[in-house]
Amino acid sequence: MRFVVPILLLLLAVPVAGAHPAATPGVTPTQIVIGGTGPLTGDESAYEPVLSGAQAYFSYVNAHGGVYGRKIVYKIEDDQYDPTKTVPLTTKLVEQDGVFAVFNTVGTDQAIAIRQYLNSKQIPELFVGSGATSIGSAHAQYPWTIGLLPSFAGEGAVYGRLIAASQPAAKIAVLYENDDYGSELLAGLKRGLGAHAGQVVGTQSYVPTDLTVTSQVAQLQTTGANVFVIFALPTQAIQAFVAAARLGWKPAEYVTSVSIDPAVMTIVHANAGPAAGVGATSTAFLHDPTNPSQRKSPGVVLYRQIMAKYLPHEDWKAVAHLYGMMAAYAMVDSLKQAGRNPTRVSLLKAATHLHEANPFLLPGLTVSTSPTDYYPIGKTYLVRYQNGFWNVLGKPLKTS
Amino acid sequence: MKRGLTLAAATAVALALAGVALAANTASISVTHTPMASSSSQATTIHVKIPQATDPIARIAIYVPNGYTANLSAAAGTTIGQVTASAFAHDTGLVLPLTGAVAADSVAAHASDAAACSPGPAAVWNLNLSVAGQSVTVPLYVSPTSGAETALGSYKLVICLPPPDVPAGTPGRAVFGVQVLDALFTVNGIFTTPSSPTTAGWQALYTPYNPGQGTVNALGTFEAQALVGVPATVKLKAVGVKHRTYKVTGTVTEGTTPGTGVAVTLYRGGKRIAGATTGAGGTFSFSGKLAKGTNAFQAKAAAPERTTACVSPLPATVAPAGCTGATLSSWKAVSATVKVKK
Numbered sequence: 001m002r003f004v005v006p007i008l009l010l011l012l013a014v015p016v017a018g019a020h021p022a023a024t025p026g027v028t029p030t031q032i033v034i035g036g037t038g039p040l041t042g043d044e045s046a047y048e049p050v051l052s053g054a055q056a057y058f059s060y061v062n063a064h065g066g067v068y069g070r071k072i073v074y075k076i077e078d079d080q081y082d083p084t085k086t087v088p089l090t091t092k093l094v095e096q097d098g099v100f101a102v103f104n105t106v107g108t109d110q111a112i113a114i115r116q117y118l119n120s121k122q123i124p125e126l127f128v129g130s131g132a133t134s135i136g137s138a139h140a141q142y143p144w145t146i147g148l149l150p151s152f153a154g155e156g157a158v159y160g161r162l163i164a165a166s167q168p169a170a171k172i173a174v175l176y177e178n179d180d181y182g183s184e185l186l187a188g189l190k191r192g193l194g195a196h197a198g199q200v201v202g203t204q205s206y207v208p209t210d211l212t213v214t215s216q217v218a219q220l221q222t223t224g225a226n227v228f229v230i231f232a233l234p235t236q237a238i239q240a241f242v243a244a245a246r247l248g249w250k251p252a253e254y255v256t257s258v259s260i261d262p263a264v265m266t267i268v269h270a271n272a273g274p275a276a277g278v279g280a281t282s283t284a285f286l287h288d289p290t291n292p293s294q295r296k297s298p299g300v301v302l303y304r305q306i307m308a309k310y311l312p313h314e315d316w317k318a319v320a321h322l323y324g325m326m327a328a329y330a331m332v333d334s335l336k337q338a339g340r341n342p343t344r345v346s347l348l349k350a351a352t353h354l355h356e357a358n359p360f361l362l363p364g365l366t367v368s369t370s371p372t373d374y375y376p377i378g379k380t381y382l383v384r385y386q387n388g389f390w391n392v393l394g395k396p397l398k399t400s
Numbered sequence: 401m402k403r404g405l406t407l408a409a410a411t412a413v414a415l416a417l418a419g420v421a422l423a424a425n426t427a428s429i430s431v432t433h434t435p436m437a438s439s440s441s442q443a444t445t446i447h448v449k450i451p452q453a454t455d456p457i458a459r460i461a462i463y464v465p466n467g468y469t470a471n472l473s474a475a476a477g478t479t480i481g482q483v484t485a486s487a488f489a490h491d492t493g494l495v496l497p498l499t500g501a502v503a504a505d506s507v508a509a510h511a512s513d514a515a516a517c518s519p520g521p522a523a524v525w526n527l528n529l530s531v532a533g534q535s536v537t538v539p540l541y542v543s544p545t546s547g548a549e550t551a552l553g554s555y556k557l558v559i560c561l562p563p564p565d566v567p568a569g570t571p572g573r574a575v576f577g578v579q580v581l582d583a584l585f586t587v588n589g590i591f592t593t594p595s596s597p598t599t600a601g602w603q604a605l606y607t608p609y610n611p612g613q614g615t616v617n618a619l620g621t622f623e624a625q626a627l628v629g630v631p632a633t634v635k636l637k638a639v640g641v642k643h644r645t646y647k648v649t650g651t652v653t654e655g656t657t658p659g660t661g662v663a664v665t666l667y668r669g670g671k672r673i674a675g676a677t678t679g680a681g682g683t684f685s686f687s688g689k690l691a692k693g694t695n696a697f698q699a700k701a702a703a704p705e706r707t708t709a710c711v712s713p714l715p716a717t718v719a720p721a722g723c724t725g726a727t728l729s730s731w732k733a734v735s736a737t738v739k740v741k742k
Contacts, residue, residue: 049533263532318533
């Protein structure tokens with residue numbers, strides 16, 4: 001009898017030590033293997049820091065004990081921002097590498113391309129780099145897919161409400177990307193404008209393969225608009241600011257939050273002089289590590305430490321690194337909340353019950369989710385470009 | 401009729417020549433040391449400027465004048481300086497400002513790329529340029545000269561650049577079609593200036609591409625020069641001091657040459673009291689009323705970067721497209737303090 005108890009304990013201990021080696025792909029006693037895709041090379045490789053920043057944060061976590069003793073292994077595949085490449089690379093991550101979850105997919109179209117596959121296999125697709133309605137509002141159909149960015153439509157509405165309140169007689173011109181991203185921002189803008197939506201006097205779209213948006217900006221100038229809203233990715237946003245300045249057009253400018261990396265205005269000024277873009281309005285949810293007013297924030301201090309140790313040769317001023325760390329922080333939080341013996345079900349449950357004070361976000365913002373709220377970042381700040389930086393204005397505003 | 405034909409022919413030739421002149425490639429190089437002193441090895445700044453209208457450059461070889469020495473022993477990974485640059489991206493039509501560190505790298509790691517640019521370097525420095533999180537590493541190969549090249553200098557620094565203006569998708573094309581317009585890099589503790597006063601001539605050889613073709617135009621190789629006067633000094637002495645007034649004079653020299661047209665500022669007790677420009681012999685003078693007590697005078701001289709004609713241009717066998725110009729270094733110098741009592 002005295003041997004029964006130790007034998008029972010031994011039998012009970014086996015599954016704990018084994019930690020679901022067969023039942024939970026990607027989880028071993030020493031590792032949690034996750035994976036993701038993004039543009040490491042190619043025309044959109046400006047987003048590469050989103051991946052390397054996340055990788056650096058996981059390295060930092062691993063150096064501090066990992067998640068319940070397990071090291072996070074983050075396998076990144078280069079899809080060159082091409083959804084047709086995202087699919088086979090994700091399939092490889094799942095079926096050859098056996099990842100526990102897919103994390104930090106860059107791009108709305110890319111995330112949608114793999115969504116059906118991952119949901120059918122009940123594999124968490126966490127913290128997609130998108131704020132599209134097609135991601136954030138589709139949780140009933142695709143419960144395993146969660147975005148991260150604030151709602152694009154909600155961001156557009158923030159600008160609409162601001163313009164309606166501050167410039168009620170504005171004549172508004174909009175440059176937008178001809179896809180879900182740009183269209184949702186534009187729809188949100190009109191929703192926010194409410195009764196003033198008819199004051200949108202001109203819209204012009206572009207596709208990312210356009211070499212320049214100069215002709216679109218010139219067309220918008222002819223509308224006589226005194227407000228210019230730029231719903232464009234960084235390269236096209238820079239071209240838009242530069243084109244407006246070179247045309248001598250001086251409207252009040254608004255630009256989407258994905259295009260406020262400090263380098264954007266540096267390049268604008270190199271091409272169109274130091275006055276270009278000054279006074280522009282945007283929204284921000286992340287710290288800006290270059291802004292002196294935020295330099296002592298614990299999140300910025302931690303960011304600089306991690307950059308110095310794990311990415312010493314990369315550009316710490318690129319906010320995309322900080323975005324990647326913010327996403328990785330949410331992932332680590334989810335993995336911890338998923339328990340000592342995580343399963344894909346427990347991970348999804350954790351990821352849909354988050355309420356974290358993520359240090360890389362601006363003060364007062366949280367990463368919060370629920371089974372019916374798949375927009376983890378539901379608030380943002382207005383920011384204005386003055387004195388060389390995007391400076392925070394007022395209190396957080398709801399985007400979802 | 402014949403006169404008309406002659407005129408037409410002359411006009412055609414003139415137009416053709418004008419076309420050649422308009423298409424002429426230019427670039428410049430300037431070099432400064434901090435301080436601009438003899439036997440100094442603190443910091444050397446090399447500034448290369450290439451107008452956008454110049455054909456894209458395939459290779460730049462910079463010769464460090466004889467009389468300099470170089471410490472090429474920095475271990476791989478060591479940051480030895482900083483670099484800033486600007487480049488025109490053909491893909492976006494934008495000028496990109498780039499910044500980053502200059503870091504020593506392993507020579508062995510560059511065996512293959514060096515072979516295609518400057519075989520057998522003694523050191524490789526990576527110019528790690530980045531903008532908005534995107535990085536481009538440009539290796540710079542450093543070698544002591546040998547054979548006939550010793551006439552050009554003691555060391556050569558060589559960079560090779562990919563063609564930016566060939567169609568997108570062409571193998572070997574520059575990322576984003578980037579065409580370098582400007583590069584300024586500073587290395588610390590590497591070069592030691594000559595021990596004797598001299599005007600050292602740094603020579604840069606620029607080899608362009610044939611526009612739009614991605615092939616090297618070796619016959620288009622041209623020269624630019626940086627003329628560096630070391631040491632750059634300002635000397636001050638008191639003359640004609642009387643009971644209530646002073647007169648101080650001085651000289652400015654750049655290497656072995658009088659520093660003419662150089663701005664000199666006179667300070668007393670750390671406060672600026674007068675300014676002048678040096679004359680033909682590099683001389684200047686100030687006079688005025690003495691202050692009570694001890695008057696501590698000091699002169700500060702500052703010369704901007706200046707353009708001038710090439711000195712002893714290289715032969716056509718080395719620079720077939722000639723020498724496009726020379727740049728005299730900018731510098732600043734401070735005199736010793738001269739004390740005068742009232």
